[in-house]
Amino acid sequence: MSLLSGSEPGLNAEGVSFSVDGRAILQAVSLQLPAGQVLGLLGPNGAGKTTLLRALTGQLPCEGRVAWMGRPLATMPLAERARQIAIVNQLNDPVLALSLRQVVQMGLLPHLSLLGRRSPDDLQRVEQALARVGLSDRADQRFVSLSGGEQQRALIARALVQQARLIVLDEPVNHLDVYYQHDVLTLLRTLAHETGLTVVMSLHDLNLASMYCDRLALLHEGHLRAFGSAREVLVPELLQRVFRLPCVVRAYDGLMRVDFCPSSVGVSQILIQPSVISADGQVK
């Protein structure tokens, strides 16, 4: 997929820096993401991922410049920013007492008039979003009683109702089992590639990031150490330095696969050609 030439401008950060009490949390981070692409933000604990997500959505008084679709966030009216950008934080939203449908309806808020009336079109949009994330049959269930994966998909449905063009998610697959990790990431990638939604998310699993993201950004101590394709970012020497563990990086069918090897396991064990066990139990 072409990345910069001919693409819409999307998200553009230039020299984004943020300090607290003289301590630099983000240091001159610059990146560009064309609209309709998926960016995975990687880095160890405390690297600055959440802080950068907040800076990219205008939630942080930082130095530098962030622009969305060619317009500086600093000058975009708050109401328009609320329509254009959806923020999905880790699952601690104060929505637990509501039903799933009520949570998804919250996405209408940036579009409602002062009287707050919802049109039949608005309500249809809610039902369509519920169907899009496969949760129509759960609409009246209390949000708190949904599984982690269902809650995450509900928050994505809320972003769809909001008709946001940029969705920013902080560790969206945290606490999800393997099925729902792939389910949620497949949904986000499909929305990006089919509807032009731009997705920015922090992820801890480098292999999932390689599978589902068009672009990766590796943060370390507030610096952007690498930005580009999985092949450009998932470089063993760099990963070893940033994550403080030896690792092996392999390419399978164009997908990069990273295995970290603590000294108790050792690289040689990781490098042994793996046996593949098929669904019928045959070892190949």
Ligand SMILES: Nc1ncnc2c1ncn2[C@@H]1O[C@H](COP(=O)(O)OP(=O)(O)OP(=O)(O)O)[C@@H](O)[C@H]1O
């Ligand atoms: N408002 C603040 N005041 C003081 N320190 C802060 C503030 N915001 C962030 N930090 C510090 O900045 C560093 C980066 O935090 P951030 O939450 O962005 O990291 P992260 O990469 O998201 O980490 P994790 O993977 O653990 O969630 C941390 O050391 C954090 O304690």
